Amino acid sequence: MKIKWALLTIVFTVITVLTGCEPLMVLDPKGPQAETQANDIMLSIGIMSFIVIVVFALLAFVLIKYRASKQSKDYEPPHMEGNVIVEAICVGIPVLIVAFLSFVSVQSNYKVEATPKGYEDKEPLVIYASSSNWKWHFSYPEEGIETVNYLNIPTDRPLEFKLYSYGPITSFWIPQLGGQKYAMSDMVNTLHLGADVPGEFMGRNANFSGKGFAENTFDVEAMPEAEFDEWVEEVKETAEPVTEEKFDELLEPGHLGRMTFTGTHLEFNPPPTGHNHGSSDSDEHSEDEHTEHQESSDSDEKETEHNNH
Amino acid sequence: MDYFDRFAIPHPSPVIYASMVAIGITVLAIIAGLTYFKKWGYLWREWLTTVDHKRIGIMYLISALLMLFRGGVDAIMLRAQLSVPENKLLDAQHYNEIFSTHGVVMILFMAMPFIIALMNFVVPLQIGARDVAFPRLNALSFWLFFMGAMLFNISFVVGGSPDAGWTSYFPLAGNEFSESVGTNYYMIAIQIAGIGTLMTGINFMTTILRMRAPGMTLMKMPMFTWSSLITNLIIVFAFPVLTVTLAMGTMDRLFGTNFFTTDNGGMDMLWANLFWVWGHPEVYILILPAFGIYSEVISTFARRNLYGYKSMVASMVAISFLSFLVWAHHFFTMGQGALTNSIFSITTMAIAVPTGVKIFNWLLTLWKGKIVITTPMLYSLLFIPLFTLGGVTGVMLGMSAADYQYHNTMFLVAHFHMVIIPGVIFAMLAGLTYYWPKMFGFMLNERIGKWAAWLIAIGTLVAFMPMFFSGLDGQARRMYTYSESTGFGIYNMISFIGALVLAVGFVLIVYNIYYSTRYASRDISSDPWDARSLEWATHTPVPEYNFAILPQVNSTEALWDAKKKGHVLFKGEYEKIHMPNNSGVPFIMGCIFFAWGFSFVFGMWIPLILTTIGIFACMALRSFEKDHGRYISVEEIEETETKLRGAN
């Protein structure tokens, strides 16, 4: 038995040491959306730790108190059916916890699906992020430039990513700015992000997409607005234009380094026409015929609750 | 030569060639052994043609253990590859094939047969029946599962393994991005095994609804039977969805249809939706029987009746209902919008309530009990804390906004391993140890068993706890490598060590089987654990007719009442017993299905048509067959009973 306890101690020491390391990326947010999510995560870890401790304590208590070796030989455990009050408590407390978490969860859902809080009065920067095996293409239609595998963004300005894919489903994820969303081939998803502070962040495709998936990453650099504008100007002056042939070449499966172009592929290779409900201002898409059907992609009678336009 | 090219592995490596040789040698050794010891007749008469639920259960069990080791070896390779940054042990394609195989094998060809094994062996005994409702169909179920599993398992040496993950999302799994026949194997092998499972569902629902011993009303059924009933109900409603989904996937790959393609109107998200409409209930198909096993084990070794029987049943019904309403939580990030995500977020977290009720009921069963810690009980007691850890992280994942950060990361991987291993695997190992004496007539060694339990529990913690951290640190799942600068190295190294500890635990279980087979005493009673329900009321080994006289039941714990309150279980005289005949047709049909599946995978149309005709010919044969079973005479019963009573 001693060895087992020793092993257990090692396990818990290791876990404690691990938590003491530098902050985990998701819990070190640099933008309002990531902060909402990190707060939710910390809150739920807190509540869940409470539940875990209660269960562990109860288990330890019954195990210590009711071991056969601690009882007299002729002790006969009683026959007990359920007790309404006890069971009501067992249902009631989890219901309360779940209700509270649901409340938080619903609120956060609307937060992460809208322009980041505190950024509402600013003009959003729209960036089309499309993936192909195994690269990311970033088109800045307003600025008229396009990059491959790296993303420069201004701080303190809402970012509206339009996500789609040339090929398998991928997932656009910059952990420190906010959670991920799918990029798919037949519709455009919208992801709202924002960066509070300048810095370099890791971005990647999080959804398995074949052989080159592990290296399907991109660099994100957030910089003050003025610096960003400077960069745009510089690109416009120095970069080659992206042509149709060049873009088709880029779409070939493989890995590419960082690349920069003027113009965007949106002009000759427009994004898919479908839209999903990713946008807070979904009204602007509601005239879109496709929306309803893309959404009702479930297979049960319960479709009704899914088709909430 | 071109024709044969497709059977070649597209991406060979020395390991695969070594496996080919190993498979060849094993097959030859088995054939030679059977011939040398003249066991072909025995094998055919006693096993391949059997319709006895106990033997079918044991065959399921053996298959499940074999598959556990197949999936386990895959797991070790995966963890070894990731143990250090930029490792060159496996390349991307191999890694992809291995994790896809690992997932399918563990869920569909290990966990499923494991629970069906226990259901097969235990349920008829527990309800005091002589067999299942349709014994022959039961044999067919097994052979379909087995042939499906075999078909899937040969993929890595003939034509290539599936490489699109166990979820096989389109368009990645379409012809364009998954060129080898691997995904065909996935579609067709699971289809064959799935049909077998569906028939098991129908069979066991009928059995439990109609064949209970006199006096056993629904609310007097033991908890494992209840959990089996609910599980089979979910199987009947969920598996047809899988059947259709796989059929559509197969047609997309082989007949050029456009269900999930990226052009001609196909919809890739449809696969994800349909897959998880089956896939989420599937999770509960696995976990509910496990809960049933824990209920039996905990109540037996707390020496108390199960606390809150009614709320246990109610919570299972609630779980089965909710399990069909949560599938979209597997892709909160697909962009359905805040409202849809909120609805599915709430239904997901709601499942925590009935699950919590069950945990509290087990704790309350231990309360005022007289707890004896045997190996099965040790698994159950380790299950409660570990599963709680896994379960609460499930609630965290259910918060959809936060899920944007957990999705597709190691956090998710940690979560489902922390629920499936303590939830399902511990239960199956507890069930294996608990029912072993009933199956084989001797006990497994307790000392080795407890060591294995501790090692597996510690291994689980060490292997999967670090993943929660690496996930939050941005490690996506299914990455075959990572650079040193990411800092994931330490977590993955610890995970690898944990995986090794787990492996040692599982090897100890095998050693225990070997050790106990050699040294354990055969002189055990029919009720070695001092248990409470009917499966322990018959002899060990169980006679083929299970009970000479059908038991009379008055409560959920009929045997306990018989032992403590003088309840009389067996009233009346022996009567002749009707039993089904053995049949070779299920096995033959299974073999034809294997050939059918193999032809389908490689698009060999003529063999496909021939085998299809063969399958229907077997069914026609069955329709015309006159098989009224046979009777065991009273004299035979008396003889068997006297012999068995003497043995005890």
Place this chain on the structure above:
Amino acid sequence: MKIDNSLPLEYSTEENRLKVLGFWIFLGAEIMLFATLFATYFTLFDRTAGGPTGAEIFEITPVLIETILLLTSSFTIGLGIHAMRLGNKKAMLSFFAITLLLGAGFLGFEIFEFVTYVHEGAGLQTSAFTSILLTTLGTHGAHVTLGLFWGLFIILQVKKRGLTPETANKSFIFSLYWHFLDVVWIFIFSFIYLKGMM
């Protein structure tokens, strides 16, 4: 085998009762199977990708004939089971035979319909819509085809072995299956054809 004479022949033994219940559960699974197909159909029905739409290819005449044939066959098999309960083997066999003939007629028209679709450029591979349309109809058609063989085998058995608890049970279960196919067809008729033509 214990035969309980107070019950209809098809329910008279425990084994028969088990089979009927088992078959009902199987039909539950079949409902899920078709429900999945229908749900997929509703999801994909306007994704024609430039190919023909439902309104363009559906024609009311063959569909109506198919419907009438199948509905009548469901009625005649009901009569067949009634005759079986009365112990009238000859009438039962005739009704079963008529049922199968009607079923074969249905199948003939359906094959004709499929051939027309393919000629009109609505093949299995044309679009997501045609894929799911032909798969749904084809799944139902395959069920009918299987039913024709099954029914034929039952007729042969009843003819040879007479009305025993076993053959009665088989016939009854077959009638459940046939009625079920009819119900599925009503859904196909209403939600695929009528809705598509509107």
